[in-house]
Amino acid sequence: MSLLYIVLGLVALQRAAELAFAAANTRRLRAEGAVEFDAPGYPWFVALHAAWLVSLALLVPADTPPSWPLLAAFAALQGGRLWVMASLGRRWTTRIIVLPGAPLVERGPYRYLRHPNYAIVAAEIAVLPLAFGAPAIALLFSAANLALVRRRIAREERALAA
Numbered sequence: 577m578s579l580l581y582i583v584l585g586l587v588a589l590q591r592a593a594e595l596a597f598a599a600a601n602t603r604r605l606r607a608e609g610a611v612e613f614d615a616p617g618y619p620w621f622v623a624l625h626a627a628w629l630v631s632l633a634l635l636v637p638a639d640t641p642p643s644w645p646l647l648a649a650f651a652a653l654q655g656g657r658l659w660v661m662a663s664l665g666r667r668w669t670t671r672i673i674v675l676p677g678a679p680l681v682e683r684g685p686y687r688y689l690r691h692p693n694y695a696i697v698a699a700e701i702a703v704l705p706l707a708f709g710a711p712a713i714a715l716l717f718s719a720a721n722l723a724l725v726r727r728r729i730a731r732e733e734r735a736l737a738a
Contacts, residue, residue: 578638578639578640579641579642580632580633580636580638580639580640580642580708581633581638583642583647583704584629584632584633587629587704588629590654591625591629594657594661594670595670597661597668598668598669598670598671601666601667601668601669601673602669602671602673604666605666605667605669605673605675606673608675609675609676610673610674610675610676611673611674611676611735612671612672612673613672613673613674613731613732613734613735614672614728614731614732614735615671617724617727617728617731618670618671620724621670621724621728624717624720624721624724627717628701628705628713628717631713631717632704632705632708632710632713635710635713636705636708636709636710636713640708640709642707642708643706643707643708643709646703646706646707647707649699649703649707650700650703650704650707653696653699653700653703656685656692656696657693657696659684659685659692660684660685660692660693660696662684663681663683663684663685663686664681664684667681672728672731672732672735674735674736674738680736691729691732694725694728694729697721697725698718698721698722698725701714701717701718701721702714702717702718705717
């Protein structure tokens with residue numbers, strides 16, 4: 577099996593585990609009275625991430641050697657993902673879920689950035705294709721992600737202000 581497929585398989589498994597964790601948190605938060613904002617926008621993120629992985633699997637030759645420094649950078653970004661998730665704990669979801677009256681999280685990466693997860697994901701979407709010599713995939717999905725994230729941050733900011 578090629579390194580590309582191993583990496584893509586690991587990323588897919590990681591994302592599936594994160595979706596399960598997010599779903600459990602979402603159910604619990606809703607039971608506590610949390611409200612979801614922009615539910616219609618959520619499927620676009622799921623589609624984008626799935627298409628990103630599928631495009632890498634279908635369009636990048638399996639025997640493409642990686643750029644080890646970029647692959648290491650992608651691995652380091654996973655530490656950032658875990659830091660975000662650990663900082664939000666039971667409030668981490670893949671949706672915009674707001675628990676009325678709960679204070680904003682200001683620990684971990686949230687001390688430095690308002691939306692650190694979006695920055696990490698943006699870097700991942702660019703770095704992984706670049707690590708396997710696919711700049712067109714990096715550019716296309718980075719542009720699509722930027723459009724979705726701009727829309728989502730505007731809605732998230734309104735939700736958090738409410």
